[in-house]
Amino acid sequence: MFSDLKRLTTAAVVALAALLATAAPSVAQVPSAPSPGQKIADALRESPVYVDAAYADSVPPARQKQLVRQIEKTGLPIKVALVPIVQGDAYEGESDVFAEVVHDRLDQRELILVTGGDKWSGNLNGFEWPGEKQQARDAVGTVGFLDEMKDAGLAEQTAKAIELIARGDGTKAYEKATESLGNGSSGKGNGSLPHPETxxxxxxxxxxxxxxxxxxxxxxxxxxxxxxxxxxxxxxxxxxxxxxxxxxxxxxxxxxxxxxxxxxxxxxxxxxxxxxxxxxxxxxxxxxxxxxxxxxxxxxxxxxxxxxxxxxxxxxxxxxxxxxxxxxxxxxxxxxxxxxxxxxxxxxxxxxxxxxxxxxxxxxxxxxxxxxxxxxxxxxxxxxxxxxxxxxxxxxxxxxxxxxxxxxxxxxxxxxxxxxxxxxxxxxxxxxxxxxxxxxxx
Known part of the structure; x- marks a missing residue:
């Protein structure tokens, strides 16, 4: 619903801009610099992995190439955008807002997007359009609760997220990783949450x-x-x-x-x-x-x-x-x-x-x-x-x-x-x- 409303709003704004340009041809059109979201979308058209300079040490170019090859082997429309998302930025510190911006700029019907953490959490986040065929949200959400990922770096976490998305059973993996919470675990290990829907x-x-x-x-x-x-x-x-x-x-x-x-x-x-x-x-x-x-x-x-x-x-x-x-x-x-x-x-x-x-x-x-x-x-x-x-x-x-x-x-x-x-x-x-x-x- 939010995505559809946002697309309609964006379309209305574009149509209004075109109408104004037609009605006032004498006004000089000064090209504006592309927005941060547009820059990221343009980069993702060239490569399925975009890493902000802030994360360059954690995910160096060689590791980025490995992630690209891993994505290509899945045959899925996966893209990774590791960008710092903090309160006060253009995305209001929300990874879902960032994801919607990138999705709109890409104008790609089928898309699985893996993003960095936002103001709420340092964990990776997963988004998928349309529907949840690959259960990307749960698949990526599982990474933060796996014992093997407790001390893993950003590159390793991203690789694990791609692996779980490719398996297509993210919800099952999430429930298994978080089952200790439901039976009254004493909190050992990483701990977890009930499934979001429940x-x-x-x-x-x-x-x-x-x-x-x-x-x-x-x-x-x-x-x-x-x-x-x-x-x-x-x-x-x-x-x-x-x-x-x-x-x-x-x-x-x-x-x-x-x-x-x-x-x-x-x-x-x-x-x-x-x-x-x-x-x-x-x-x-x-x-x-x-x-x-x-x-x-x-x-x-x-x-x-x-x-x-x-x-x-x-x-x-x-x-x-x-x-x-x-x-x-x-x-x-x-x-x-x-x-x-x-x-x-x-x-x-x-x-x-x-x-x-x-x-x-x-x-x-x-x-x-x-x-x-x-x-x-x-x-x-x-x-x-x-x-x-x-x-x-x-x-x-x-x-x-x-x-x-x-x-x-x-x-x-x-x-x-x-x-x-x-x-x-x-x-x-x-x-x-x-x-x-x-x-x-x-």
Missing amino acids: AEKGDDSSLPSWLLPVAVALALAAVGLVLFVRRRGRGRSGRHPSATGAPFAFPQAVFAAARTADEAALRRQTEAEVLALGEAAAEAPPASTPHLQRALDAYAAAGTVLDSARGLPDLAGVLALVAEGRDALTPHRDGTPAPLPLCFFNPLHGRADARIRWRPLGRRDQLRVAACEECGSAVRARRAPEVLTADHEGRTIPYFEIPAAESVWAATGYGSLLRNTETEADGLAVRVGRGDFSRGRG
Whole structure:
């Protein structure tokens, strides 16, 4: 529908331009420079692979030629356009808008287009016209959830996407790659989302709405306690998921659910992450985990918040608590900076990239907050970052504009505004434990 409407609009604009040119032949026609979308479309007519200069190191010319040969062997109308798509650009930071622009400029009826990530995700995206004969969207979407692609470069991911498209069973591959989510996986591996078509339907369970969070909270507490008592005395030296020394990272599916505003899917992901934190804390050897109690406190606090979470802001708080607990389990070398909390502006963007100075609208003083790369770039360019909003007194406002006394998330910035995050004297878990979250509820 969107594609057809856009074609009609484009045709109307072209017809109007031709009419004006006929009616006023004396007006000098100054040729305009081709748009970025037109340049990319023109390049794709010459070669099925277009790589922006920003990705030249990741996909060098030799690798581009290999991708071209791979596409030619499939016999399918596949084209690859690896272009940075960011907020504020000509495509509004949306890969689907970019895809429609390229498709319109190519004027090619049958087309399978693989694009780079957009402002929502660094993952590749797949598009297909007409219909979904090769199931390109699911095929390309599968790449981000394959264990073998976890540390793969952009060229390898693109090659895998082409391979999956050629197989023609993208939906089946997607469901297989994401089946661990549906059976309550603890979050190990890459994690995943339900199939897009089923994710929108939500949970059709006939159980009372209050029963699920209560059951989850009880199950989490029971599992955590049993595992802790059973394994604490073993003195095992096994590695828990955060024992690599690298900052803990959530599976891509967590933030993919947030990007689609699928609260039910995000809730399932947070449940799995809380359970995984409990297992990790139970497996951690006490002798070499000095902040084990802090991790257990974070686990208990995450369960408390999850039990009464009312929307995305609270679910984001659960993820912030999980990150705090994971960091407590992670051994840090002396002299290395502590991992940053989740992004202040929108914790559903993931782990912050750096601390920046930011002045809230209407205030003279500046705050020093942790921001992801996207939000940090927006602030430096004097653009408004994409913020997490919350409902307050009948209005939807940025979560941090809620009075601090009414929201532990506004008071702490999901960890960004805390001063002593390296000690047990302060932190999200401590504040939830002392009742800040519950008082805000009241």
